[in-house]
Amino acid sequence: MTARQIPIGDYGLIGDTRSAGLVAPDGSIDWWCAPRFDDAPIFGRLVGGDAAGWFAIGPNEAASLSGRAYRPDTVTLTTTWSVAGGELELADSLVAEVEGRFLPATVLVRQLTARGGTVRAHFHLAPRFGYDRQPPRRVGRRASAVVCEGHDLAIAVTSDGPIIETERSVAFEVHPTKPVTIVVTAARRSMLILVPPALANAEIARDEAGWRAWAAGIEAADYRTEVVRSLMTLRLLTYSPSGAPVAAPTTSLPERIGGGRNWDYRYAWPRDASIGIAAFLASGKPREARGFLAWLLHASRLSRPHLPVLFTLDGRPGGAERELGGWPGYASSRPVRVGNGAARQHQLDGYGWVVDAAWLLTDAGHRLYGETWRAVAAFADHVAATWRTPDAGIWEKRAEPAHHVHSKLMAWLALDRAARIAAVRGDRRSRRTQGWTAARDALAGDIRSRGFDPVQGAYTAAYGSTELDAAVLVLPVLGFEPASSPRVLSTVDAIRQRLSAGGPLLYRYPPGTDGLAGGEGAFLPCSFWLVQALARTGRTDEAVALFEELRVLGGPLGLYGEEMDPVTGAHLGNYPQALTHAALVQASLSLTGATTHGGHD
Amino acid sequence: MDWGGWAVFGLVATTGLTAVMIAAQLGGRTRLDLPLMLGTITTEDPDRARVAGFGIHLAIGQVFALFYAAGFAALGRSGWWLGALFGLAHAAIALTVLVPLLPGVHPHMASERAGLGSTAVLEPPGLFALNYGTATPLVAVGAHVAYGAVLGLFLGSH
Numbered sequence: 001m002t003a004r005q006i007p008i009g010d011y012g013l014i015g016d017t018r019s020a021g022l023v024a025p026d027g028s029i030d031w032w033c034a035p036r037f038d039d040a041p042i043f044g045r046l047v048g049g050d051a052a053g054w055f056a057i058g059p060n061e062a063a064s065l066s067g068r069a070y071r072p073d074t075v076t077l078t079t080t081w082s083v084a085g086g087e088l089e090l091a092d093s094l095v096a097e098v099e100g101r102f103l104p105a106t107v108l109v110r111q112l113t114a115r116g117g118t119v120r121a122h123f124h125l126a127p128r129f130g131y132d133r134q135p136p137r138r139v140g141r142r143a144s145a146v147v148c149e150g151h152d153l154a155i156a157v158t159s160d161g162p163i164i165e166t167e168r169s170v171a172f173e174v175h176p177t178k179p180v181t182i183v184v185t186a187a188r189r190s191m192l193i194l195v196p197p198a199l200a201n202a203e204i205a206r207d208e209a210g211w212r213a214w215a216a217g218i219e220a221a222d223y224r225t226e227v228v229r230s231l232m233t234l235r236l237l238t239y240s241p242s243g244a245p246v247a248a249p250t251t252s253l254p255e256r257i258g259g260g261r262n263w264d265y266r267y268a269w270p271r272d273a274s275i276g277i278a279a280f281l282a283s284g285k286p287r288e289a290r291g292f293l294a295w296l297l298h299a300s301r302l303s304r305p306h307l308p309v310l311f312t313l314d315g316r317p318g319g320a321e322r323e324l325g326g327w328p329g330y331a332s333s334r335p336v337r338v339g340n341g342a343a344r345q346h347q348l349d350g351y352g353w354v355v356d357a358a359w360l361l362t363d364a365g366h367r368l369y370g371e372t373w374r375a376v377a378a379f380a381d382h383v384a385a386t387w388r389t390p391d392a393g394i395w396e397k398r399a400e401p402a403h404h405v406h407s408k409l410m411a412w413l414a415l416d417r418a419a420r421i422a423a424v425r426g427d428r429r430s431r432r433t434q435g436w437t438a439a440r441d442a443l444a445g446d447i448r449s450r451g452f453d454p455v456q457g458a459y460t461a462a463y464g465s466t467e468l469d470a471a472v473l474v475l476p477v478l479g480f481e482p483a484s485s486p487r488v489l490s491t492v493d494a495i496r497q498r499l500s501a502g503g504p505l506l507y508r509y510p511p512g513t514d515g516l517a518g519g520e521g522a523f524l525p526c527s528f529w530l531v532q533a534l535a536r537t538g539r540t541d542e543a544v545a546l547f548e549e550l551r552v553l554g555g556p557l558g559l560y561g562e563e564m565d566p567v568t569g570a571h572l573g574n575y576p577q578a579l580t581h582a583a584l585v586q587a588s589l590s591l592t593g594a595t596t597h598g599g600h601d
Numbered sequence: 602m603d604w605g606g607w608a609v610f611g612l613v614a615t616t617g618l619t620a621v622m623i624a625a626q627l628g629g630r631t632r633l634d635l636p637l638m639l640g641t642i643t644t645e646d647p648d649r650a651r652v653a654g655f656g657i658h659l660a661i662g663q664v665f666a667l668f669y670a671a672g673f674a675a676l677g678r679s680g681w682w683l684g685a686l687f688g689l690a691h692a693a694i695a696l697t698v699l700v701p702l703l704p705g706v707h708p709h710m711a712s713e714r715a716g717l718g719s720t721a722v723l724e725p726p727g728l729f730a731l732n733y734g735t736a737t738p739l740v741a742v743g744a745h746v747a748y749g750a751v752l753g754l755f756l757g758s759h
Binding site: 187195 | 637721734
């Protein structure tokens with residue numbers, strides 16, 4: 001069998017805010033870690049080869065893909081094939097809302113509907129258990145279900161159509177008057193709850209109504225389709241039991257095909273959470289914004305005032321990184337890793353994102369709880385005491401620490417926003433607040449004198465370096481200098497020119513400078529940050545034009561990965577990427593009110 | 602009969618039994634979730650069911666402790682080993698009689714005769730509760746032997 005290589009951007013995301021799966025255009029679920037995002041995949045051939053399992057459903061006769069879409073304002077993914085005399089539609093979803101009711105936490109529902117005549121279909125169910133990709137240790141029948149067990153996990157499969165079998169393709173017919181539903185439930189170290197297909201379909205309909213109501217509350221005048229899909233993706237990637245936002249639901253999708261830049265993103269980064277807070281808050285979703293901040297403060301409770309780079313879904317420090325031997329990787333991109341070694345790095349920028357998120361809530365009229373304020377103030381104290389030390393920087397380069405300008409800017413942001421919050425709370429003149437403002441001003445002078453290269457007319461990646469860093473595109477947003485200042489304008493221009501990857505794409509830093517073998521793609525969040533930077537510096541027309549180019553670069557379902565191959569336009573890296581979608585929302589909102597266009601949906 | 606011992610150590614032994622079962626469950630040895638299984642007789646909410654189920658299991662354990670105490674009194678002797686023997690018999694009865702009867706009375710458990718119903722159901726236990734994992738009978742026996750040993754050790758025979 002030849003290696004399977006579906007373009008990353010062609011996968012559709014399904015999820016229940018606890019786990020997420022990726023569905024290929026041929027109807028195969030090639031990735032599904034359940035019951036949690038960070039569990040071993042039950043279906044993992046996306047990076048684990050056929051030995052890692054999959055669950056395919058599709059036509060069993062000559063057919064052509066005729067459409068893929070999410071049902072409007074829901075997370076139910078439909079895939080439609082044209083067949084002779086009719087069509088076959090597959091609807092995939094996971095039940096999100098199970099709290100307080102007799103339902104398992106994990107319910108995958110796949111429904112096939114035929115139109116125009118009877119359609120021959122097939123399914124192939126090959127579940128695997130654990131990172132050793134074990135086939136089921138036991139397969140048995142319980143009442144109406146087939147139960148597969150392995151390690152400490154069990155899945156139950158029920159169907160109102162074909163008799164369920166595993167490890168082989170099973171053919172069956174779908175009649176126009178009788179859709180076929182297959183339901184998979186999962187339980188780890190607990191008893192399975194068996195869900196009949198009729199009930200599962202009713203639950204999906206209930207969920208869809210819930211998602212539509214949720215989407216109706218989104219405030220977005222422009223680019224609504226993109227904003228809604230991005231916010232839904234962010235919500236799907238938020239682990240509801242704790243509120244932790246995972247950066248992406250996958251591990252080791254490569255930043256370069258065939259390369260070794262393959263990382264596990266099934267962790268929560270405080271930076272992503274903070275950007276998510278801004279995105280949700282600006283979109284009329286303060287509940288989600290507060291939820292992210294609450295998670296951040298809860299997760300960091302044991303480590304304060306130090307803010308770890310990343311957390312597990314439970315708020316613990318990230319696990320040790322290891323490589324999965326024998327996993328072939330996506331398109332032979334090895335190694336496949338689980339765990340993330342960046343957890344041990346010191347990154348100064350994280351504090352800025354978090355304190356800024358607290359400021360955004362304060363500025364929007366939400367009063368911080370006393371506990372929240374104490375935590376935020378402790379972060380500011382920590383920044384005031386440590387800003388002179390070098391750090392690993394936002395990009396988690398596996399190199400020696402340096403004085404990264406972006407990190408210093410974010411440290412400045414932490415001190416500035418903490419002082420602003422203190423002022424709102426009537427604490428402007430306290431010794432603590434004055435200490436922050438003094439440190440902020442000292443840091444600003446340091447950045448201006450050591451972080452700006454007058455030859456290039458730009459703030460650089462690090463003190464003493466001539467390299468540029470696309471993360472510095474946040475400069476016009478911070479208020480560090482007036483957005484119209486020559487230094488800001490020339491920095492934006494320099495980054496746009498020197499880090500250009502062609503078209504609307506940007507590299508995050510000059511290729512080949514991160515100490516890792518091989519190159520990587522253009523970094524998509526940076527392009528959205530550029531939109532925001534252009535809008536903030538008054539170049540609205542350029543910002544709109546750039547956004548228009550970027551909005552068509554999303555996958556067929558409107559999803560974005562972390563990076564993009566500048567030559568082929570293929571999505572790269574873990575997918576879909578929360579940071580990219582949060583940056584998209586912020587970019588689109590930066591255009592709102594700054595434009596007079598009216599043609600967007 | 603040792604009423605004071607029954608009141609105190611019945612509770613201690615049942616708590617210990619429950620702890621062993623939960624530890625085995627969390628350790629991945631069995632999927633049998635006693636609090637969930639018992640609690641869902643009274644409520645559909647799995648989270649609330651676990652709380653209710655824990656209380657129900659404590660009450661059931663206390664009732665069984667009564668039989669243990671009566672047994673010790675009838676034999677005129679007690680001890681950890683006798684209690685452990687009682688526990689072995691108790692586990693055998695639980696696995697072969699009590700648990701297999703559950704699907705017949707549990708409102709949210711599938712019976713082996715069930716077809717495509719309209720409601721969600723807990724998976725049925727099967728023979729010796731083996732459906733919940735092959736180690737389930739061993740875990741159940743170990744937990745009940747510990748339960749009996751605690752009662753045998755601390756309950757008087759008078």
